[in-house]
Amino acid sequence: PRNFSAGPAQMPEDVLLSAQAEFMDFAGTGMSVLETSHRSAAYRRVIDAAEASLREVMGIPDSYGVLFLQGGATLEFAGIPMNLMRRGRAGHIVSGHFAKVAAEEAARYGSAEILATSEPTGFDRIPDLPAPEAFAGMDYGYICQNNTIYGTMFHGLPDCGGTPLVADVSSCFLSFPLDVTDYGLLFAGAQKNAGPSGVCVLVVDRSLVEAGPALGVCPTYLDYSAQLAKGSMLNTPNTFGIYLCGKVFDWVRGTGGLEAMGERNAEKAALLYGAVDRSDLYRGCAVPSSRSVANVTFRLPTPELEREFVDRAAGQGLVGLAGHRLVGGIRASIYNAVGIDAVRDLVAFMESFELSVTG
Ligand code: PLP
The missing domain is CATH 3.40.640.10 (Type I PLP-dependent aspartate aminotransferase-like (Major domain))
Structure with missing residues (x-):
């Protein structure tokens, strides 16, 4: 997964x-x-x-x-x-x-x-x-x-x-x-x-x-x-x-130390925030100037859709996406060990999920 x-x-x-x-x-x-x-x-x-x-x-x-x-x-x-x-x-x-x-x-x-x-x-x-x-x-x-x-x-x-x-x-x-x-x-x-x-x-x-x-x-x-x-x-x-x-x-x-790690993390975060910002379905939680490179949080219009997003993602092997129980929503944690391919897979899933619910 x-x-x-x-x-x-x-x-x-x-x-x-x-x-x-x-x-x-x-x-x-x-x-x-x-x-x-x-x-x-x-x-x-x-x-x-x-x-x-x-x-x-x-x-x-x-x-x-x-x-x-x-x-x-x-x-x-x-x-x-x-x-x-x-x-x-x-x-x-x-x-x-x-x-x-x-x-x-x-x-x-x-x-x-x-x-x-x-x-x-x-x-x-x-x-x-x-x-x-x-x-x-x-x-x-x-x-x-x-x-x-x-x-x-x-x-x-x-x-x-x-x-x-x-x-x-x-x-x-x-x-x-x-x-x-x-x-x-x-x-x-x-x-x-x-x-x-x-x-x-x-x-x-x-x-x-x-x-x-x-x-x-x-x-x-x-x-x-x-x-x-x-x-x-x-x-x-x-x-x-x-x-x-x-x-x-x-x-x-x-793997190149903190310099290389920082570059990879920035690239991963940019991919994911890009997908959120391009979309009409997802809405980022953090104001853009305060965005984290490690935990990317966003919401869908309803808790029901959020649950469906998490369930369908899990069905495709993308796990751990439910937001913290205090706030709900979606949270993708893209720490050091999460590769860029995993982030690309998530972005592809987000796009296909959006198409499937908005037609
Ligand atoms: N501080 C931050 C920023 C955290 O994210 C967490 C846990 O998720 C904690 C502290 C608490 O850490 P621990 O469960 O190791 O006590």
Whole structure:
């Protein structure tokens, strides 16, 4: 099938084949990686190589730490304030559901001030960015860079006036080139562009962590300082998940890195938005200047037609197209592992579906 699911999402076929080939005999041990101690030299090489590969792909400088944590992106909605809200204030831009949930979670640990929101227009856009002065006196500014449910994306980062920027990049991770030093911290649930669910990849400016201790309520597991000191091995990590993430990072590197990935993703998105814009049946959800390269959302005139679209698409092997349950409609997630051929197939289906219902 052509898998357009928002996550867990399609994995690169080469990664799955490679993992399958060594599933029963990992690194010549005669054992599966699932059976291998996280303290073994063989596994140490896996996690070290995964980190090194990610550092190379993203150009992460030594002054930033890399963590592989559990609990998905959601646990870091709490981990971030518990580590960084030392003055008790964060400035949140609320551009969608996960941005809102993150602000609500942060508000349990301090003052999560909403500096901008696009909720009044149904999260159909990235809100106008606040002035840099709005972030004065705050521990950090917070954004969700790509809004998976609504299909919107920041096309430029807010200027936080020297206050560190924290970004949830779950659904645009490794999707285009970025400058890590623009961020104080970025994090991603792995199940869209990096690997299996449960793993959260977190990249943090070490100086932010070293600037002071985590809040007293912070569990040791979530204490970034403790995790960095232990190389993400404070407890038994998600060994298999990290192993797969490493293979995905290698795959990204082998297919030309973020530059090439960004070009392919832009081409895929342009094809799909072109089909939406040409049509009289489909109506894009996001305002064009806020459109996501990763999640393309659109509607049909009625929920009944939307259901028919999803069902008939599935009948042709195009799966995972139903919009998020909060909003309905159609959502095609075209993450890194979704090839341009899959997008072409979807566009062809959209055209034939439109013809069949409009005559
Ligand atoms: N942030 C964004 C942008 C997401 O799309 C998601 C999940 O889809 C999450 C956070 C939550 O991630 P997790 O389920 O890994 O906690």
